[in-house]
Amino acid sequence: MDEVAVADPASVVGVISDFRTEHGISHRVSCRALGVSEAWFYKHRTRPTRRELRRQHLIEAVKEEFDDSGGTYGSPKIWIRLVRQGWRVSVNTIARIMAEFGLVARKVRRRRGVTRPGKRLAAPDFVRRDFTAEAPDLVWCGDMTEIETGQGKLYLARVIDLFSRRLLGYAMGARHDASLVVAALHMAAATRGGDVRGVIFHSDRGSEYGSGKFRRACQKLGVTQSMGRVGSCFDNAVSEAFNSVLKVEYVHRHTFTSRT
Structure with missing residues (x-):
């Protein structure tokens, strides 16, 4: 023919x-x-079609994103990253490719909270799950998390501004105590020039934040304490989200031989 x-x-x-x-x-x-x-x-x-070539490139892109995440990204997060790169693909296609090649996201093991409910009278909850602020230095939130190292646990206390979501202060140590959270608070105050009168500091009801040492530090700085309910992660959701991102994006991708 x-x-x-x-x-x-x-x-x-x-x-x-x-x-x-x-x-x-x-x-x-x-x-x-x-x-x-x-x-x-x-x-x-026998020659690859345009569709086959595109699929092969997509497979390579999915594998690269998965490897770069340290095996922690699932199909939704990989899909978001590829779309930002200009790919036109559905999340279901990403999920099928991951299943085909055995790319299973490693689940982050949830740990018990580091802070323990204190016996002292808790401060009122002035935030009431409204984690927004109209300007900087109106509301800060703080929390602690633990990181496994070859020398034992390392505890990280930090302070975040709810307006900018900026990390203002942090402190690390081998013990989670009042001194650690006070050090993080002092760094945050220094970051803002020292005058932080009127700031609301929101946290959980851990004994460190309810201690006399931390209360005195807040009073000296003119900071008003606010506390969520016992055992409710949603009452300190911004801090919990920070912990999750820190663990997934950094901690679980590295091995720490020491606390330093």
């Missing part, structure tokens, strides 16, 4: 293959309709 000139063989081969896969139309019928021979089809079929 006289064959038509084909400017893009890969596209024609893809159409013929799709007709067979999706509609059950034989290669012979499709070739005749498109004016090419079966010999021509099988000759060009």
Whole structure:
């Protein structure tokens, strides 16, 4: 048969293959309709189609994002990152590729909270789960988390501004006590120039934040304490979210041989 000139063989081969896969139309019928021979089809079929090349590039991109995350990213987060790079793909396609190649996101083990409920009278909850602020230095929030090292646990206390979500102060040590949270508070105050009168400091009801030492530090700085309910992570959601991101994005990708 006289064959038509084909400017893009890969596209024609893809159409013929799709007709067979999706509609059950034989290669012979499709070739005749498109004016090419079966010999021509099988000759060009050995070359990857544009769709096959795109899929291969997508697979490589998914694997790269998964590896870069240290095996912690699932399909939703990988999908978001690829879309930002310009890929037009569904999250379900990402999930199928991950399943096909055995890319299973490593689950982050949830630990018990570091802070323990104190016996002292708790401060009122002035935040009431409204983790927004209209300006800097109106509301700060603080919490502690633990990091496993070869020398034992390292405790991190930090202070975040609810307006900017900026980390203002932090302190690390081998013990989670009042001195640690006071040190983080003092760093935050120094970051803001020392005058932080009127700031509301929100935390959980851990004994460190309810201690006399921390209360005195707040009073000296003119900071008003606010505390969420016992055992409710939602009452200090911003701090909990910070802990989660820190663990997933950094801590669980590294091994720390010492506390320093």
